[in-house]
Amino acid sequence: MPVLETKNLGIAFGGLQALQDVHFSIEKGEIFGLIGPNGAGKTTVFNLLTNVYVPTEGVISLDGVNIVGKKTYQITQNGIARTFQNIRLFKDISVIDNVKIAMNYQMKYSVLSGIFRLPSYWKEEKAVTERAYELLKVFHLEEHADDLAKNLPYGQQRKLEIARALAANPKVLLLDEPAAGMNPTETKELMETIALIRDKFKVAVLLIEHDMNFVMGICEHIVVLDYGRIIAEGSAEEVRSNPKVIAAYLGGE
Protein backbone atom coordinates (compact mmCIF):
# COMPACT_ATOMS: atom_id res chain seq x y z
CA MET A 1 0.00 0.00 0.00
CA PRO A 2 1.39 3.44 -0.84
CA VAL A 3 2.15 5.63 2.17
CA LEU A 4 0.80 8.76 0.49
CA GLU A 5 -1.63 8.84 -2.40
CA THR A 6 -3.64 11.58 -4.06
CA LYS A 7 -6.55 11.09 -6.43
CA ASN A 8 -8.19 13.72 -8.59
CA LEU A 9 -6.73 16.44 -6.36
CA GLY A 10 -7.50 20.00 -7.33
CA ILE A 11 -8.02 23.51 -6.03
CA ALA A 12 -9.56 26.61 -7.53
CA PHE A 13 -8.90 30.12 -6.22
CA GLY A 14 -12.05 31.91 -7.34
CA GLY A 15 -12.14 31.29 -11.10
CA LEU A 16 -8.53 30.21 -11.32
CA GLN A 17 -8.05 26.45 -11.41
CA ALA A 18 -4.60 26.30 -9.82
CA LEU A 19 -4.39 22.52 -9.75
CA GLN A 20 -6.46 19.90 -11.51
CA ASP A 21 -6.59 16.13 -11.44
CA VAL A 22 -3.30 15.69 -9.61
CA HIS A 23 -2.74 12.05 -8.83
CA PHE A 24 0.34 10.27 -7.63
CA SER A 25 1.26 7.63 -5.13
CA ILE A 26 4.39 7.37 -3.06
CA GLU A 27 5.66 4.10 -1.67
CA LYS A 28 7.31 3.67 1.71
CA GLY A 29 10.92 4.82 1.60
CA GLU A 30 10.65 6.19 -1.90
CA ILE A 31 12.35 9.43 -3.00
CA PHE A 32 9.83 11.17 -5.16
CA GLY A 33 10.37 14.34 -7.18
CA LEU A 34 7.87 17.02 -8.09
CA ILE A 35 9.17 19.35 -10.80
CA GLY A 36 7.83 21.91 -13.21
CA PRO A 37 8.35 25.48 -14.38
CA ASN A 38 7.78 28.40 -12.01
CA GLY A 39 4.13 28.87 -11.18
CA ALA A 40 3.21 25.31 -12.13
CA GLY A 41 1.63 24.72 -8.71
CA LYS A 42 4.27 22.67 -6.93
CA THR A 43 4.22 24.50 -3.62
CA THR A 44 0.42 24.54 -3.83
CA VAL A 45 0.54 20.73 -3.82
CA PHE A 46 2.51 20.90 -0.56
CA ASN A 47 -0.01 23.32 0.87
CA LEU A 48 -2.86 20.97 -0.02
CA LEU A 49 -1.09 17.97 1.46
CA THR A 50 -0.76 19.82 4.78
CA ASN A 51 -4.19 21.48 4.59
CA VAL A 52 -2.78 25.00 4.59
CA TYR A 53 -5.16 25.28 1.64
CA VAL A 54 -8.27 23.14 1.55
CA PRO A 55 -8.60 21.24 -1.73
CA THR A 56 -11.78 21.94 -3.69
CA GLU A 57 -11.78 18.40 -5.03
CA GLY A 58 -10.07 15.08 -4.62
CA VAL A 59 -8.69 12.79 -1.97
CA ILE A 60 -5.38 12.63 -0.11
CA SER A 61 -4.76 9.40 1.72
CA LEU A 62 -2.00 8.87 4.21
CA ASP A 63 -1.57 5.17 4.98
CA GLY A 64 -4.97 4.57 3.43
CA VAL A 65 -6.81 7.18 5.52
CA ASN A 66 -8.26 10.28 3.89
CA ILE A 67 -6.73 13.36 5.53
CA VAL A 68 -8.61 16.05 3.62
CA GLY A 69 -10.30 18.36 6.14
CA LYS A 70 -7.99 17.48 9.01
CA LYS A 71 -6.31 20.43 10.69
CA THR A 72 -2.74 21.26 9.75
CA TYR A 73 -1.30 20.32 13.13
CA GLN A 74 -3.20 17.01 13.09
CA ILE A 75 -1.78 16.16 9.69
CA THR A 76 1.74 16.77 11.01
CA GLN A 77 0.95 14.59 14.00
CA ASN A 78 -0.33 11.91 11.61
CA GLY A 79 2.93 11.85 9.71
CA ILE A 80 3.53 14.58 7.12
CA ALA A 81 6.25 17.11 7.90
CA ARG A 82 7.71 19.75 5.65
CA THR A 83 10.38 22.34 5.07
CA PHE A 84 9.90 25.68 3.34
CA GLN A 85 11.11 27.27 0.12
CA ASN A 86 12.03 30.41 2.03
CA ILE A 87 13.43 29.28 5.36
CA ARG A 88 10.92 29.55 8.20
CA LEU A 89 12.86 28.54 11.28
CA PHE A 90 11.94 29.97 14.66
CA LYS A 91 14.71 32.54 14.36
CA ASP A 92 14.97 33.79 17.93
CA ILE A 93 14.86 30.31 19.45
CA SER A 94 17.89 28.09 19.96
CA VAL A 95 18.78 25.39 17.44
CA ILE A 96 17.99 22.57 19.85
CA ASP A 97 14.66 24.09 20.86
CA ASN A 98 13.68 24.45 17.21
CA VAL A 99 14.03 20.68 16.96
CA LYS A 100 12.32 20.04 20.29
CA ILE A 101 9.31 22.14 19.32
CA ALA A 102 8.52 19.63 16.59
CA MET A 103 8.62 16.88 19.21
CA ASN A 104 6.19 18.72 21.47
CA TYR A 105 3.16 16.72 20.47
CA GLN A 106 4.96 13.47 21.21
CA MET A 107 5.43 14.50 24.84
CA LYS A 108 2.64 13.55 27.15
CA TYR A 109 3.43 15.11 30.52
CA SER A 110 0.77 17.40 31.94
CA VAL A 111 1.13 21.07 32.82
CA LEU A 112 0.96 20.13 36.50
CA SER A 113 3.84 17.69 36.32
CA GLY A 114 5.75 20.41 34.46
CA ILE A 115 5.11 22.93 37.20
CA PHE A 116 6.00 20.56 40.01
CA ARG A 117 8.84 18.93 38.09
CA LEU A 118 7.51 15.42 38.64
CA PRO A 119 9.52 12.43 37.40
CA SER A 120 7.46 12.18 34.20
CA TYR A 121 8.61 15.69 33.26
CA TRP A 122 12.29 14.92 33.74
CA LYS A 123 12.05 11.56 32.00
CA GLU A 124 10.37 12.91 28.91
CA GLU A 125 12.46 16.07 28.72
CA LYS A 126 15.61 13.97 28.94
CA ALA A 127 14.47 11.53 26.26
CA VAL A 128 13.47 14.33 23.92
CA THR A 129 16.71 16.23 24.45
CA GLU A 130 18.69 13.10 23.65
CA ARG A 131 16.71 12.48 20.49
CA ALA A 132 17.12 16.10 19.45
CA TYR A 133 20.90 15.83 19.84
CA GLU A 134 20.95 12.66 17.77
CA LEU A 135 19.10 14.43 15.00
CA LEU A 136 21.44 17.40 15.14
CA LYS A 137 24.40 15.02 14.89
CA VAL A 138 23.05 13.59 11.63
CA PHE A 139 23.31 17.10 10.22
CA HIS A 140 26.54 18.00 12.03
CA LEU A 141 24.75 20.75 13.93
CA GLU A 142 25.33 19.50 17.47
CA GLU A 143 28.01 22.10 18.19
CA HIS A 144 25.51 24.85 17.45
CA ALA A 145 22.75 23.44 19.63
CA ASP A 146 22.59 26.49 21.89
CA ASP A 147 23.01 29.14 19.19
CA LEU A 148 19.99 31.04 18.01
CA ALA A 149 18.70 29.67 14.72
CA LYS A 150 19.09 33.04 13.01
CA ASN A 151 22.84 33.05 13.67
CA LEU A 152 23.51 29.91 11.63
CA PRO A 153 24.89 30.30 8.12
CA TYR A 154 22.41 29.76 5.29
CA GLY A 155 23.36 26.18 4.41
CA GLN A 156 23.07 25.08 8.04
CA GLN A 157 19.70 26.79 8.40
CA ARG A 158 18.47 24.64 5.52
CA LYS A 159 19.79 21.55 7.27
CA LEU A 160 18.17 22.59 10.53
CA GLU A 161 14.84 22.89 8.74
CA ILE A 162 15.16 19.28 7.62
CA ALA A 163 16.20 18.19 11.11
CA ARG A 164 13.21 19.99 12.60
CA ALA A 165 10.82 18.36 10.13
CA LEU A 166 12.28 14.93 10.93
CA ALA A 167 11.79 15.61 14.61
CA ALA A 168 8.04 15.56 13.99
CA ASN A 169 8.56 11.85 13.26
CA PRO A 170 7.01 11.87 9.79
CA LYS A 171 6.15 9.01 7.45
CA VAL A 172 6.46 11.40 4.55
CA LEU A 173 8.94 14.27 4.47
CA LEU A 174 8.14 17.16 2.14
CA LEU A 175 11.15 19.20 1.06
CA ASP A 176 10.45 22.45 -0.77
CA GLU A 177 13.53 23.33 -2.84
CA PRO A 178 16.06 21.95 -0.37
CA ALA A 179 19.02 22.77 -2.63
CA ALA A 180 18.02 26.38 -3.37
CA GLY A 181 20.97 28.71 -2.96
CA MET A 182 23.48 25.91 -2.37
CA ASN A 183 26.76 25.54 -4.23
CA PRO A 184 27.56 22.29 -6.11
CA THR A 185 29.53 20.82 -3.21
CA GLU A 186 26.74 21.53 -0.75
CA THR A 187 24.18 20.14 -3.19
CA LYS A 188 26.13 16.91 -3.52
CA GLU A 189 26.40 16.64 0.23
CA LEU A 190 22.65 17.25 0.52
CA MET A 191 21.92 14.41 -1.90
CA GLU A 192 23.90 12.06 0.31
CA THR A 193 22.11 13.35 3.40
CA ILE A 194 18.68 12.77 1.87
CA ALA A 195 19.57 9.22 0.90
CA LEU A 196 20.87 8.69 4.44
CA ILE A 197 17.68 10.09 5.95
CA ARG A 198 15.57 7.74 3.90
CA ASP A 199 17.55 4.74 5.07
CA LYS A 200 17.98 5.79 8.68
CA PHE A 201 14.52 7.17 9.40
CA LYS A 202 12.56 4.98 6.96
CA VAL A 203 10.66 7.93 5.55
CA ALA A 204 9.37 8.60 2.08
CA VAL A 205 10.66 11.89 0.69
CA LEU A 206 8.65 14.11 -1.65
CA LEU A 207 10.76 16.96 -2.92
CA ILE A 208 10.34 20.01 -5.11
CA GLU A 209 13.52 21.16 -6.79
CA HIS A 210 14.67 23.18 -9.75
CA ASP A 211 18.20 21.78 -9.84
CA MET A 212 17.79 19.06 -12.48
CA ASN A 213 21.06 17.29 -11.68
CA PHE A 214 19.83 17.02 -8.14
CA VAL A 215 16.38 15.73 -9.06
CA MET A 216 17.58 13.34 -11.73
CA GLY A 217 20.37 12.11 -9.50
CA ILE A 218 18.29 11.23 -6.49
CA CYS A 219 14.61 10.74 -7.33
CA GLU A 220 13.32 7.29 -8.13
CA HIS A 221 10.08 8.60 -9.49
CA ILE A 222 9.30 12.05 -10.89
CA VAL A 223 6.06 13.88 -11.59
CA VAL A 224 6.11 16.94 -13.85
CA LEU A 225 3.54 19.69 -13.33
CA ASP A 226 2.73 22.47 -15.77
CA TYR A 227 -0.12 24.93 -15.42
CA GLY A 228 -1.53 22.89 -12.55
CA ARG A 229 -1.73 19.60 -14.41
CA ILE A 230 0.52 16.57 -14.53
CA ILE A 231 2.10 16.44 -17.97
CA ALA A 232 4.50 13.57 -17.44
CA GLU A 233 5.69 11.06 -14.89
CA GLY A 234 8.12 8.21 -14.59
CA SER A 235 11.77 7.59 -13.91
CA ALA A 236 14.40 10.27 -14.48
CA GLU A 237 15.19 8.78 -17.91
CA GLU A 238 11.58 8.71 -19.01
CA VAL A 239 10.90 12.24 -17.88
CA ARG A 240 14.08 13.65 -19.35
CA SER A 241 13.26 12.42 -22.83
CA ASN A 242 9.57 13.30 -22.73
CA PRO A 243 8.84 15.91 -25.44
CA LYS A 244 6.10 17.57 -23.37
CA VAL A 245 8.54 18.16 -20.54
CA ILE A 246 11.14 19.62 -22.86
CA ALA A 247 8.49 21.90 -24.35
CA ALA A 248 7.30 23.03 -20.92
CA TYR A 249 10.81 23.94 -19.83
CA LEU A 250 12.19 25.33 -23.07
CA GLY A 251 9.01 26.60 -24.68
CA GLY A 252 8.11 25.56 -28.19
CA GLU A 253 5.36 23.62 -29.88
Place this chain on the structure above:
Amino acid sequence: MEFLSQVINGLGIGSIYALVALGYSMVYGIVQLINFAHGDIIMVGAYTVFVILVMMNLPLWLAVLGSILFCGVAGVLIERIAYRRLLVHEAPRISLLITAIGVSIFLQNLYQLLFGSDPKSMPKMFAFAPLQFGGVQLTSSTIINISVSVVMMAGLQLMVNKMKIGKAMRATSEDAGAAKLMGINTNTTIAFTFGIGSALAAVGAVLYCNTYPQIKPVMGGLLGLKAFVAAVLGGIGSIPGAMLGGYLLGVAESLTNAYISSNLTDAVVFGILIIVLLVKPTGLLGKNTREKV
Protein backbone atom coordinates in the same frame (compact mmCIF):
# COMPACT_ATOMS: atom_id res chain seq x y z
CA MET B 1 15.59 56.46 55.05
CA GLU B 2 12.38 58.22 54.09
CA PHE B 3 13.49 57.95 50.47
CA LEU B 4 14.23 54.24 50.78
CA SER B 5 10.84 53.56 52.33
CA GLN B 6 9.18 55.37 49.48
CA VAL B 7 11.08 53.30 46.94
CA ILE B 8 10.11 50.08 48.66
CA ASN B 9 6.51 51.19 48.89
CA GLY B 10 6.67 51.91 45.19
CA LEU B 11 7.97 48.42 44.50
CA GLY B 12 4.98 47.06 46.40
CA ILE B 13 2.49 48.94 44.23
CA GLY B 14 4.62 48.26 41.18
CA SER B 15 4.29 44.52 41.82
CA ILE B 16 0.58 44.75 41.04
CA TYR B 17 1.25 46.66 37.82
CA ALA B 18 3.90 44.12 36.96
CA LEU B 19 1.59 41.11 37.35
CA VAL B 20 -1.04 42.74 35.17
CA ALA B 21 1.58 43.90 32.66
CA LEU B 22 2.69 40.28 32.23
CA GLY B 23 -0.73 39.45 30.80
CA TYR B 24 -0.63 42.33 28.31
CA SER B 25 2.85 41.36 27.28
CA MET B 26 2.21 37.64 26.84
CA VAL B 27 -0.93 38.14 24.80
CA TYR B 28 0.75 40.78 22.68
CA GLY B 29 3.73 38.51 22.21
CA ILE B 30 1.64 35.68 20.86
CA VAL B 31 -1.06 37.39 18.77
CA GLN B 32 0.10 41.04 18.54
CA LEU B 33 -3.13 42.11 20.20
CA ILE B 34 -3.32 44.80 22.84
CA ASN B 35 -6.01 43.20 24.93
CA PHE B 36 -7.71 46.22 26.44
CA ALA B 37 -10.11 43.96 28.29
CA HIS B 38 -7.19 42.67 30.34
CA GLY B 39 -7.49 45.51 32.90
CA ASP B 40 -11.09 44.55 33.54
CA ILE B 41 -10.02 41.01 34.36
CA ILE B 42 -8.48 42.49 37.53
CA MET B 43 -11.89 43.87 38.37
CA VAL B 44 -13.48 40.47 37.69
CA GLY B 45 -10.85 38.88 39.94
CA ALA B 46 -11.47 41.40 42.72
CA TYR B 47 -15.23 40.89 42.60
CA THR B 48 -14.77 37.13 42.65
CA VAL B 49 -12.80 37.49 45.86
CA PHE B 50 -15.52 39.77 47.21
CA VAL B 51 -18.30 37.30 46.35
CA ILE B 52 -16.57 34.29 47.86
CA LEU B 53 -15.04 35.99 50.90
CA VAL B 54 -17.64 38.58 51.89
CA MET B 55 -20.95 37.57 50.36
CA MET B 56 -20.61 33.80 50.76
CA ASN B 57 -18.42 34.11 53.83
CA LEU B 58 -16.13 31.27 52.79
CA PRO B 59 -12.47 30.88 53.79
CA LEU B 60 -9.77 33.10 52.32
CA TRP B 61 -7.81 30.39 50.53
CA LEU B 62 -10.97 29.42 48.67
CA ALA B 63 -11.50 33.04 47.61
CA VAL B 64 -7.96 33.34 46.29
CA LEU B 65 -8.00 30.01 44.48
CA GLY B 66 -11.52 30.61 43.18
CA SER B 67 -10.59 34.02 41.84
CA ILE B 68 -7.53 32.70 40.02
CA LEU B 69 -9.47 29.81 38.49
CA PHE B 70 -12.45 31.96 37.57
CA CYS B 71 -10.28 34.56 35.83
CA GLY B 72 -8.27 31.89 34.03
CA VAL B 73 -11.46 30.38 32.66
CA ALA B 74 -12.85 33.84 31.85
CA GLY B 75 -9.69 34.64 29.87
CA VAL B 76 -10.00 31.43 27.87
CA LEU B 77 -13.70 32.06 27.24
CA ILE B 78 -13.14 35.65 26.12
CA GLU B 79 -10.53 34.45 23.64
CA ARG B 80 -12.81 31.68 22.42
CA ILE B 81 -15.92 33.83 22.06
CA ALA B 82 -14.64 37.26 21.11
CA TYR B 83 -11.23 36.83 19.43
CA ARG B 84 -10.84 33.32 18.03
CA ARG B 85 -12.79 33.80 14.81
CA LEU B 86 -11.00 37.06 14.10
CA LEU B 87 -7.63 35.43 14.67
CA VAL B 88 -8.38 32.37 12.56
CA HIS B 89 -9.57 34.50 9.66
CA GLU B 90 -6.59 36.83 10.04
CA ALA B 91 -8.74 39.90 10.56
CA PRO B 92 -6.89 43.22 10.63
CA ARG B 93 -5.40 43.99 14.06
CA ILE B 94 -7.59 47.06 14.32
CA SER B 95 -10.72 44.86 14.37
CA LEU B 96 -9.25 42.87 17.22
CA LEU B 97 -8.41 46.05 19.08
CA ILE B 98 -11.94 47.39 18.73
CA THR B 99 -13.32 44.04 19.88
CA ALA B 100 -11.05 44.22 22.93
CA ILE B 101 -12.38 47.67 23.80
CA GLY B 102 -15.89 46.29 23.35
CA VAL B 103 -15.20 43.40 25.71
CA SER B 104 -13.82 45.87 28.25
CA ILE B 105 -16.93 48.06 28.17
CA PHE B 106 -19.13 44.97 28.28
CA LEU B 107 -17.42 43.66 31.43
CA GLN B 108 -17.59 47.02 33.19
CA ASN B 109 -21.29 47.36 32.48
CA LEU B 110 -22.07 43.76 33.31
CA TYR B 111 -20.51 44.17 36.74
CA GLN B 112 -22.30 47.48 37.32
CA LEU B 113 -25.52 45.68 36.56
CA LEU B 114 -24.69 42.77 38.84
CA PHE B 115 -23.19 44.63 41.79
CA GLY B 116 -24.21 48.27 41.37
CA SER B 117 -21.80 51.07 40.60
CA ASP B 118 -20.96 52.13 44.15
CA PRO B 119 -17.70 50.89 45.62
CA LYS B 120 -17.58 47.81 47.84
CA SER B 121 -15.20 47.68 50.73
CA MET B 122 -12.89 44.75 51.20
CA PRO B 123 -11.68 43.41 54.52
CA LYS B 124 -7.95 43.14 55.14
CA MET B 125 -6.99 39.69 53.92
CA PHE B 126 -3.39 38.99 54.80
CA ALA B 127 -1.88 41.13 57.48
CA PHE B 128 0.93 40.95 59.97
CA ALA B 129 2.74 43.59 61.95
CA PRO B 130 5.06 45.83 59.87
CA LEU B 131 8.70 44.82 59.91
CA GLN B 132 11.46 47.27 60.81
CA PHE B 133 14.79 47.20 59.04
CA GLY B 134 17.00 49.89 60.47
CA GLY B 135 14.52 52.70 60.19
CA VAL B 136 12.80 51.41 57.07
CA GLN B 137 9.32 50.16 57.74
CA LEU B 138 7.91 47.41 55.54
CA THR B 139 4.16 46.94 55.65
CA SER B 140 2.73 43.47 55.29
CA SER B 141 1.14 44.24 51.91
CA THR B 142 4.44 45.54 50.51
CA ILE B 143 6.28 42.39 51.54
CA ILE B 144 3.54 40.13 50.21
CA ASN B 145 3.20 42.03 46.92
CA ILE B 146 6.91 41.98 46.14
CA SER B 147 7.47 38.36 47.05
CA VAL B 148 4.39 37.07 45.22
CA SER B 149 5.25 38.97 42.06
CA VAL B 150 8.84 37.74 42.05
CA VAL B 151 7.74 34.12 42.53
CA MET B 152 5.15 34.48 39.76
CA MET B 153 7.64 35.88 37.31
CA ALA B 154 10.20 33.20 38.07
CA GLY B 155 7.55 30.54 37.54
CA LEU B 156 6.45 32.09 34.29
CA GLN B 157 10.01 32.32 32.98
CA LEU B 158 10.53 28.68 33.84
CA MET B 159 7.34 27.71 32.07
CA VAL B 160 8.10 29.69 28.92
CA ASN B 161 11.69 28.50 28.65
CA LYS B 162 11.65 24.98 29.98
CA MET B 163 8.24 23.44 29.41
CA LYS B 164 6.67 22.14 26.24
CA ILE B 165 3.74 24.55 26.48
CA GLY B 166 6.28 27.38 26.72
CA LYS B 167 8.04 26.16 23.60
CA ALA B 168 4.68 25.97 21.84
CA MET B 169 4.00 29.56 22.92
CA ARG B 170 7.33 30.82 21.66
CA ALA B 171 6.95 28.96 18.37
CA THR B 172 3.41 30.29 17.86
CA SER B 173 4.54 33.80 18.62
CA GLU B 174 7.38 33.66 16.08
CA ASP B 175 5.58 31.99 13.21
CA ALA B 176 2.14 30.52 13.81
CA GLY B 177 1.99 29.02 10.32
CA ALA B 178 5.24 27.12 10.73
CA ALA B 179 4.25 26.09 14.27
CA LYS B 180 1.09 24.39 12.96
CA LEU B 181 3.20 22.54 10.44
CA MET B 182 5.36 21.28 13.30
CA GLY B 183 2.31 19.69 14.89
CA ILE B 184 1.45 22.45 17.36
CA ASN B 185 -2.20 23.24 18.02
CA THR B 186 -1.83 27.01 17.90
CA ASN B 187 -5.44 27.70 18.88
CA THR B 188 -5.07 25.82 22.16
CA THR B 189 -1.72 27.48 22.74
CA ILE B 190 -3.24 30.95 22.28
CA ALA B 191 -6.19 30.10 24.55
CA PHE B 192 -3.75 28.84 27.17
CA THR B 193 -1.82 32.11 26.98
CA PHE B 194 -4.99 34.10 27.59
CA GLY B 195 -5.80 31.81 30.51
CA ILE B 196 -2.39 32.21 32.14
CA GLY B 197 -2.39 35.98 31.59
CA SER B 198 -5.83 36.29 33.19
CA ALA B 199 -4.88 34.05 36.10
CA LEU B 200 -1.90 36.35 36.74
CA ALA B 201 -4.25 39.34 36.63
CA ALA B 202 -6.34 37.58 39.28
CA VAL B 203 -3.25 37.27 41.47
CA GLY B 204 -2.78 40.99 40.88
CA ALA B 205 -6.39 41.52 41.90
CA VAL B 206 -5.90 39.66 45.16
CA LEU B 207 -2.85 41.78 45.93
CA TYR B 208 -4.80 44.91 44.99
CA CYS B 209 -7.64 44.03 47.34
CA ASN B 210 -5.12 43.38 50.06
CA THR B 211 -3.50 46.80 49.49
CA TYR B 212 -6.50 49.02 48.80
CA PRO B 213 -9.73 48.41 50.69
CA GLN B 214 -12.14 49.42 47.90
CA ILE B 215 -13.27 47.86 44.65
CA LYS B 216 -15.64 49.13 41.95
CA PRO B 217 -16.68 48.02 38.46
CA VAL B 218 -14.55 50.62 36.65
CA MET B 219 -11.42 50.02 38.72
CA GLY B 220 -9.84 48.11 35.82
CA GLY B 221 -9.71 51.16 33.58
CA LEU B 222 -6.85 53.24 34.96
CA LEU B 223 -5.15 50.26 36.58
CA GLY B 224 -5.17 48.39 33.28
CA LEU B 225 -3.92 51.44 31.42
CA LYS B 226 -1.01 51.85 33.82
CA ALA B 227 -0.12 48.19 33.57
CA PHE B 228 -0.21 48.56 29.81
CA VAL B 229 2.16 51.52 30.11
CA ALA B 230 4.41 49.31 32.25
CA ALA B 231 4.41 46.61 29.57
CA VAL B 232 5.30 49.10 26.83
CA LEU B 233 7.90 50.77 29.03
CA GLY B 234 9.67 47.47 29.65
CA GLY B 235 9.35 46.34 26.05
CA ILE B 236 6.08 44.69 25.17
CA GLY B 237 6.43 40.97 24.53
CA SER B 238 9.21 40.61 27.09
CA ILE B 239 8.43 38.99 30.45
CA PRO B 240 11.30 40.53 32.45
CA GLY B 241 10.50 43.80 30.65
CA ALA B 242 6.92 43.78 31.92
CA MET B 243 8.15 43.22 35.46
CA LEU B 244 10.78 45.96 35.21
CA GLY B 245 8.24 48.36 33.73
CA GLY B 246 5.80 47.62 36.54
CA TYR B 247 8.34 48.22 39.29
CA LEU B 248 9.63 51.43 37.69
CA LEU B 249 6.13 52.76 37.35
CA GLY B 250 5.30 51.97 40.97
CA VAL B 251 8.46 53.64 42.23
CA ALA B 252 7.90 56.72 40.06
CA GLU B 253 4.36 57.02 41.40
CA SER B 254 5.40 56.64 44.98
CA LEU B 255 8.22 59.19 44.70
CA THR B 256 5.97 61.70 42.94
CA ASN B 257 3.38 61.29 45.66
CA ALA B 258 5.94 61.82 48.37
CA TYR B 259 8.10 64.61 46.96
CA ILE B 260 6.15 66.46 44.29
CA SER B 261 2.39 66.23 44.49
CA SER B 262 -0.13 63.45 44.45
CA ASN B 263 -2.08 65.43 41.85
CA LEU B 264 0.77 64.98 39.41
CA THR B 265 1.20 61.20 39.79
CA ASP B 266 -0.52 60.20 36.57
CA ALA B 267 1.10 63.02 34.63
CA VAL B 268 4.53 61.79 35.72
CA VAL B 269 3.72 58.17 34.87
CA PHE B 270 2.61 58.97 31.36
CA GLY B 271 5.39 61.55 30.95
CA ILE B 272 7.93 58.81 31.67
CA LEU B 273 6.32 56.66 29.02
CA ILE B 274 6.67 59.38 26.42
CA ILE B 275 10.30 60.09 27.28
CA VAL B 276 11.38 56.44 27.36
CA LEU B 277 9.74 55.72 24.04
CA LEU B 278 11.40 58.75 22.46
CA VAL B 279 14.80 57.47 23.53
CA LYS B 280 14.17 53.74 23.11
CA PRO B 281 11.08 53.10 21.00
CA THR B 282 11.08 49.35 21.64
CA GLY B 283 11.00 49.81 25.41
CA LEU B 284 13.72 49.13 27.94
CA LEU B 285 14.15 45.40 27.35
CA GLY B 286 12.38 45.21 24.00
CA LYS B 287 13.99 43.56 21.06
CA ASN B 288 15.59 45.78 18.49
CA THR B 289 13.87 44.76 15.31
CA ARG B 290 16.61 45.88 12.99
CA GLU B 291 16.38 43.76 9.86
CA LYS B 292 19.51 42.14 8.53
CA VAL B 293 19.80 43.00 4.87
